[in-house]
Amino acid sequence: MAIDLTVKIGGEAGQGIQTVGDLLCRVCRQAGYFFLAINDHESRVRGGHNFLQLRISDSPVLAPARQVDLLVDLDGVTCEQHEDELKDNGLILCRPEQHPERDGVLAVDFTQLAEKAGDKATENTVAAAVCLALLGAGEKLCRKVVGEHFEGRDDDLKAINLKAVEGGFNSIKESDFKGWNLAWEEQQPKGALLNGAKTLALGAVAAGCRVGAFYPMSPATGIMAQLVQLAEHFPMVVEQAEDELAAVNMVTGSNFAGCRALTATSGGGFALMTEGMGLAAITETPLVIINAQRPGPATGLPTRTGQGDLLFTLHASQDEFPRFVLAPSTVADCFDTMQRAFHLADTYQVPVVLLVDHYLVSTSMLVSEKLEISPDAAPKAPPEPLSDPATYERFALTENGISPRLFPCQSQALVKATGNEHTPDGHLSEGRQNRNAMVEKRLTKLPAMKEEQRPPLLYHEEAEWLLVSWGSSYGMVREAVEILRQQEFDIGMVHLVDMWPLPQEPLQGILSQHKWLLVEQNATGQLGWMLRAEIGVEPQGSIFQYDGRPLEVERLVKQAAARIGG
Amino acid sequence: MPTIKDYSNNFENKWCPGCGNFGILQAMKKAFVAQDLSPHELLIISGIGQAGKTPHFLECNFMHTLHGRALAVASGAKFANHELNVVVNSGDGDCYGEGGNHFIHAIRRNLDLTLLVHNNQIYGLTKGQASPTTEEEMITSIQSHGVLNRPMRPLAVALSLGAGFVARGFSGQPEELSQLIQAGMDYKGFSLIDILQPCVSFNHLNTAAWYKERIVDVTSLEHDTQDRQAALQLAMEWDERIPTGILFQQDEDDFTTRNPWLQQGPMLHREYKPEKIKNYIDGLYE
Numbered sequence: 143m144a145i146d147l148t149v150k151i152g153g154e155a156g157q158g159i160q161t162v163g164d165l166l167c168r169v170c171r172q173a174g175y176f177f178l179a180i181n182d183h184e185s186r187v188r189g190g191h192n193f194l195q196l197r198i199s200d201s202p203v204l205a206p207a208r209q210v211d212l213l214v215d216l217d218g219v220t221c222e223q224h225e226d227e228l229k230d231n232g233l234i235l236c237r238p239e240q241h242p243e244r245d246g247v248l249a250v251d252f253t254q255l256a257e258k259a260g261d262k263a264t265e266n267t268v269a270a271a272v273c274l275a276l277l278g279a280g281e282k283l284c285r286k287v288v289g290e291h292f293e294g295r296d297d298d299l300k301a302i303n304l305k306a307v308e309g310g311f312n313s314i315k316e317s318d319f320k321g322w323n324l325a326w327e328e329q330q331p332k333g334a335l336l337n338g339a340k341t342l343a344l345g346a347v348a349a350g351c352r353v354g355a356f357y358p359m360s361p362a363t364g365i366m367a368q369l370v371q372l373a374e375h376f377p378m379v380v381e382q383a384e385d386e387l388a389a390v391n392m393v394t395g396s397n398f399a400g401c402r403a404l405t406a407t408s409g410g411g412f413a414l415m416t417e418g419m420g421l422a423a424i425t426e427t428p429l430v431i432i433n434a435q436r437p438g439p440a441t442g443l444p445t446r447t448g449q450g451d452l453l454f455t456l457h458a459s460q461d462e463f464p465r466f467v468l469a470p471s472t473v474a475d476c477f478d479t480m481q482r483a484f485h486l487a488d489t490y491q492v493p494v495v496l497l498v499d500h501y502l503v504s505t506s507m508l509v510s511e512k513l514e515i516s517p518d519a520a521p522k523a524p525p526e527p528l529s530d531p532a533t534y535e536r537f538a539l540t541e542n543g544i545s546p547r548l549f550p551c552q553s554q555a556l557v558k559a560t561g562n563e564h565t566p567d568g569h570l571s572e573g574r575q576n577r578n579a580m581v582e583k584r585l586t587k588l589p590a591m592k593e594e595q596r597p598p599l600l601y602h603e604e605a606e607w608l609l610v611s612w613g614s615s616y617g618m619v620r621e622a623v624e625i626l627r628q629q630e631f632d633i634g635m636v637h638l639v640d641m642w643p644l645p646q647e648p649l650q651g652i653l654s655q656h657k658w659l660l661v662e663q664n665a666t667g668q669l670g671w672m673l674r675a676e677i678g679v680e681p682q683g684s685i686f687q688y689d690g691r692p693l694e695v696e697r698l699v700k701q702a703a704a705r706i707g708g
Numbered sequence: 709m710p711t712i713k714d715y716s717n718n719f720e721n722k723w724c725p726g727c728g729n730f731g732i733l734q735a736m737k738k739a740f741v742a743q744d745l746s747p748h749e750l751l752i753i754s755g756i757g758q759a760g761k762t763p764h765f766l767e768c769n770f771m772h773t774l775h776g777r778a779l780a781v782a783s784g785a786k787f788a789n790h791e792l793n794v795v796v797n798s799g800d801g802d803c804y805g806e807g808g809n810h811f812i813h814a815i816r817r818n819l820d821l822t823l824l825v826h827n828n829q830i831y832g833l834t835k836g837q838a839s840p841t842t843e844e845e846m847i848t849s850i851q852s853h854g855v856l857n858r859p860m861r862p863l864a865v866a867l868s869l870g871a872g873f874v875a876r877g878f879s880g881q882p883e884e885l886s887q888l889i890q891a892g893m894d895y896k897g898f899s900l901i902d903i904l905q906p907c908v909s910f911n912h913l914n915t916a917a918w919y920k921e922r923i924v925d926v927t928s929l930e931h932d933t934q935d936r937q938a939a940l941q942l943a944m945e946w947d948e949r950i951p952t953g954i955l956f957q958q959d960e961d962d963f964t965t966r967n968p969w970l971q972q973g974p975m976l977h978r979e980y981k982p983e984k985i986k987n988y989i990d991g992l993y994e
Contacts, residue, residue, distance in 0.1 A: 334992035348985050352975040353787045375988060377969045377978040379787040384813035388780040391773065395753070395784025398771055399792065400976045403784065421774050421781075513989050515982050531748075549976070550751045550769035550785075551792055560764075560772035561756075569719055569764055570772065 145175070145200040145324060149212045149273060150227070152193040152220025155186050158266030159216065163194035165270040167335055167506055168287045169279055170198050174329030178203040178507040178617075180692055185360070185444040191219050198277075198324075202510060204617035208696050211322070212276060214269060215240060216252070233319065235272060248276075250313050259305035267303045271310025276321035281311040283328055333510035338476045338502040338614075342432060343368035344513065345480025346404045347376050350521040353403035354380040355392035360444045361500035362406040362434040369404070386411035390418030390431065397428045398559065400549035402484055402521050406432035409451050410440065412495075416458040419493050423463035425559040426537065426545065426584070428487035428494075435499040437690045446690030447500035449613060449663035453671060455495050456642055464587050466494040467642035469613035471599065474509045475639065476502065481519040486594060488522050490587050491547060497641065499663075501692045502614035524548050531555035535566040539579060543586030588643060595640040597648040602627070602634030603656075607706050609698075610653070610681065611661040612638040612669050618693040619661055625699050631706055638669065644676050653679040659705055660684040663693055710746045712737050717767045728879035728905025728916075729758055732826055733765055735877070735885035736795070740768075742890055743793075751792050753782040755807060757833045759799035759826035776806030779814040779823065786819045789976040790964045793893070794821040801831045804840040804862050811862075815869040815898055819963045822892040822899045825862065826879075828907035829914050836910035846913055863943035866900045867936055867956055873899035874939065874956040878923055879906070880916050884952070891954060897962040904950070919950070926953035933957050 149166065153159040163179050170177045176199045183192035197207050210227045213220060215236040228234065234241065238249040250272050256265040267288065274284050288307050292300035314321070342365050346354070354373075356366040370380050383389035389405045396403035407415060412433045422429035433455060437448040455467050466486050470479035476498065483494040525546045528534055534555035538545045545566075550557040558568030563580055565571045599616065601623060611619045616637050626633045636652055638645075653673065660670045660681040665688040673679050683705045687693055715737045723729050740750060752763040756775035763770035773781045782796050803811050803825045814823070830848070831837040837850045841862065845854040866874050873895040877885040885903065892899035904923070906916045929951065931938055939956035964970045 331993070334989075336992070344985075344989065348982070348989075350980045352978060353784065355784065355787070373969070376985070377972070377975060379967060379969065379975060381783075381787065381817075383780070384809050387777060388783075388810055388813070391777040391780035392784035392787065395771075395781035395786075396788040396975075397784075398781070399751075399785040399788035401788035403788070417774060418777065421777070425771065512993065515986055515989075520980050520982065549789075550771075551749055551789070552976075554748050556748060556767065557769045558763075559770070561774050562772065568770075570761070 145198065146207070147198045147211045147277070147322060148207045148209060149196045149198070149214065150193055150210045150220070150224060151214040151216065151269065151273070152191060152224065153216035154189050155183060155192055156188045157216050158263070159192060159194045161266045162270040162273070163196060163506070165267070165287060165291070166196055166273060168291070169274055169284055171331045171335050171508055172283055172287060172328055173279065173326045174332055175199065176201060176203045176332065176508045176510070178206060178505060180206045180501070181504050182691070183445050191217060191223065193220065193224070203507065205621045205695050206692055208694060212273060214273060216265070216269060233276065233321070235276065248317060248319050255309035255313060256306055259309050260302040264303055264306035267306040268310040271307040272314060275311045275314040276319070278321055278323045279326040281307065283326060284311070333508045335506060336473055336509045337364070337504060337506040338473050338498060339364035339504065340368045341473050341476040341509070341513065342480050342496070342498070342503070343372055345477040346484070347372050347378070348477070348515045349481045349484035349519045350402050351404050351484065352378055352401040353393060353396040354378060354405070355383045355389045355403065356405050356407065357383050357386045357389050357411060359408045359411045361436055361503045362408050362411070362432060364503055365406040365432060365434065386414035387418060390415040390429070391421065394418060394422045394427050394429055397422070398425070398550070400524065400552065402488070404430050404432070406434060408434050408436050409438045409442070409454070412451065412455070412458065420459040420461070421561045422493050423459065423465070423584070424561055424563070426491040427559070428491055430483045430487050430494050430496070432496045432498060434503050435497060437688065443690040445500065447663065447692055448688060448690060449499060449615070449668070450688070451497060452641065452664070452668040455497055456672070458495070463584050464490070464492050464591055465642065466492065466591065467497060468494065469497040469639055469641050470502065471613065471616035471637060471639050473502065473505060473507055474511050474513065477513045478516065479639070481516045485516070485518045490591055491544060492587065492591070497613055499614050524552065527553045528555055536568045537564060537566045537580070537583070539566055539583055542590060543583045592643040592645070595643055595645040597645050599637040599639060600634070603636060603652055605634035606632040606657060607634070608652070608656045608658040609633065609635045609661050609702065610658050610669070611635065612641060615661060615663060615693045618695050618698065621695050622698040622702065625695070626702055629703065631703065633702070633706065644672060646677055649673065650677045650679070653677070657682045659702060661698065663687050709744065710741050712741055714747055715740060715766050715768065717765065719764050721765050723758060724909050726908040727758070728828060728907070729762065729826060731879035731882045732824065732885065732903055732905065733762060735882040735889060736824070737766070738882065738886035739889035739893065742886065743893055745793060749793060751785060751794050752797060753778045753785065753794060754797040755799065755802035757799040757802045757831070759797050760802060762797040776802055776810065778802070779807060779810040782821055783814060783817060783819055786821060786963070787975065789974040790820065790970055791974050795893070796821060796823045798823065798825050800825060800827040800829060800841045801839040804860055808840070812865070812869060815866055815871045815900070817963055818872065818898045818960065820896050820898070822889065823901065824889065825900070825902045826905055827862070827902050828905045828911055830907045830911040832907050832910055843913060861944055861946070862902050863900070863955060864940055867940050867943055871900055871956070872897045872958050872960045873954070874943070875899070875901045875954045876950070876952045877901055877903045878919055878952055879903055880920065888954065895957065897960055922948070922950045923952045924949045926951045926955060
């Protein structure tokens with residue numbers, strides 16, 4: 143029988159549920175399982191109610207599940223808040239003082255076992271061990287993973303944590319509950335344990351990124367933290383800027399000087415970066431920004447997810463200029479899209495914004511497909527030195543709008559650029575004809591940019607009905623389509639990853655010939671607005687979720703079924 | 709050897725006749741020639757305002773950026789290639805107002821670049837509003853009952869942030885100013901040169917004569933340029949006399965020296981090695 147189990151661990155911030163999740167993921171990976179883990183936490187350092195939800199399967203996992211098999215209560219409120227999510231045959235694991243032991247409730251004194259192991263702080267390790275024991279994992283495999291985790295760090299800490307594992311496993315041996323008997327033999331892992339933050343950072347490194355500048359902001363900070371870790375292995379300057387205004391202008395400065403550079407932020411920080419984006423646009427300096435969306439406006443919901451910045455990104459910064467807006471669909475796609483972003487920014491000398499979100503950045507999963515470095519990922523060498531350097535014009539008018547880009551102080555030719563409107567040689571100018579020529583020069587790039595765009599991802603596009611979605615919701619929508627098809631609905635999906643320039647033709651062909659429902663994680667249907675404006679198509683209905691939580695497959699299935707079936 | 713002529717171009721200069729910027733431009737050219745720098749070996753990053761336009765009137769590499777952001781762009785250029793000779797032209801409104809936060813943190817970051825602040829104590833390009841250094845009670849078109857805010861003392865701010873090179877020049881003394889710019893460029897780290905300049909159109913209080921009456925060369929005073937506290941006292945002096953010259957200079961490790969990667973050479977020249985990245989990724993699947 144197919145394995146599909148969900149474990150939910152709730153605790154206060156600071157109780158280490160992240161560590162529990164991390165251990166569970168590692169053990170799952172070593173046992174050859176697929177998994178997907180989401181974090182749900184409040185914007186606070188201590189206390190509150192947070193949870194980690196891990197779905198384990200023997201086949202690739204696309205989305206989190208709502209129904210829980212094992213609910214672990216570390217904070218005394220998890221049970222009350224999530225008991226309705228528990229399956230009929232599900233199990234609650236809690237502390238003895240929280241719930242009397244009964245059928246389906248197992249009480250374990252995590253604190254006592256942790257203290258016995260030598261440190262109360264190992265409660266999380268005890269909890270992880272009990273979970274794994276209940277799921278039928280072997281103590282040997284668990285000890286191996288914990289041992290590896292602490293290897294070379296602190297021998298005492300390692301010994302204490304190994305004792306905590308032992309305590310966790312022993313506590314179950316005396317219990318009557320048999321748990322789930324999965325096969326937990328150590329196997330060749332079926333992929334890598336990755337999250338979106340890590341694949342984005344890896345993608346940047348694969349594209350030869352040499353500078354990162356950022357100002358901390360959830361949920362983008364994780365991306366820069368990953369970049370900092372990679373900077374231990376690959377030459378890179380990663381600097382925490384004083385604000386997002388500095389961050390975006392620093393990376394523009396680096397790009398101007400000839401190095402690929404990255405900044406990442408969330409909506410509020412991106413709002414500040416819009417000014418700098420304009421400078422990159424008019425000086426035709428490549429610029430790559432990651433906007434990891436969270437619900438707004440203003441501070442909004444700092445640690446939650448959404449897709450509310452699509453139209454903002456499309457129009458960010460004053461006046462008009464060409465740009466790319468890309469929205470990767472999965473953790474693995476983040477790697478490819480990041481490399482493309484650098485390649486496109488360099489090729490067309492325009493800003494590129496990657497729209498990701500809290501869900502995509504923080505979701506950890508087993509990525510089975512191999513991350514492949516694109517042949518296009520290599521940074522472009524500047525053109526050959528000119529025979530007469532004095533004739534060089536940074537903004538020379540060309541047929542395709544792209545001018546040869548030299549780097550300052552790398553040849554005799556002088557590189558002059560300004561945020562003012564300028565003549566081809568880079569000096570400011572208010573001339574009317576020149577202004578027209580420069581606006582047209584920049585916009586001339588658009589047709590070729592449009593050719594670069596990946597068509598939407600299609601799944602059963604021949605169906606009568608289609609769900610139309612974009613970005614990180616790919617996995618959830620795809621799973622919903624599969625469930626609906628099992629329920630005999632004639633439905634497929636069209637999923638956009640390259641948002642701007644909009645890949646018009648393939649969309650027009652499909653959307654004008656099918657009935658379709660818009661699925662977005664915002665309240666007004668921003669993709670719908672784009673489709674209406676650009677290709678004049680209207681959906682038969684819409685499903686919006688804007689509560690800041692990951693798109694719920696069950697809810698999506700229900701609403702789509704109601705709309706189609708009715 | 710480069711000459712002053714190498715740095716001159718025909719681009720139409722729209723500064724007002726008598727503007728202090730002309731003295732600064734002259735001092736810059738002199739300094740670059742004295743540094744034996746050819747135009748293609750120099751990168752100027754500037755902000756917005758009349759000072760921000762400076763590089764247009766010079767032959768060199770430049771990026772004329774955004775209001776307040778010149779230091780951020782310059783910092784990024786230095787991350788990419790710390791061998792660049794970077795000079796930043798900014799003004800009192802650009803650097804101490806709009807770019808105040810970048811000013812503070814560029815000092816802390818201590819990249820090896822030279823910041824020239826054309827400080828005429830007024831907004832020129834937007835026609836005469838108060839800047840962070842405008843005198844209290846001065847009447848402007850916007851501050852029609854006089855400026856109510858206290859003026860900023862930028863050199864004191866820089867000193868309090870641990871700046872290693874803090875100087876003040878005067879546009880009416882291009883020779884001395886040129887020496888200061890050279891000293892700033894020689895200094896390995898962040899160097900600030902605040903340059904007093906008259907604005908002939910909008911500041912009728914702090915005129916060339918007003919400055920001349922007050923400025924006093926710091927070398928004529930009993931002052932130890934390694935004494936930060938003494939320099940702070942001088943930096944706070946204003947109404948009676950205004951010390952010019954190098955107020956403080958001390959060697960410190962700059963950003964590049966503190967970064968192990970940059971010790972191996974500029975980022976710009978690092979080879980792209982996809983096989984090394986591939987090996988790292990392969991390791992994640994083992």
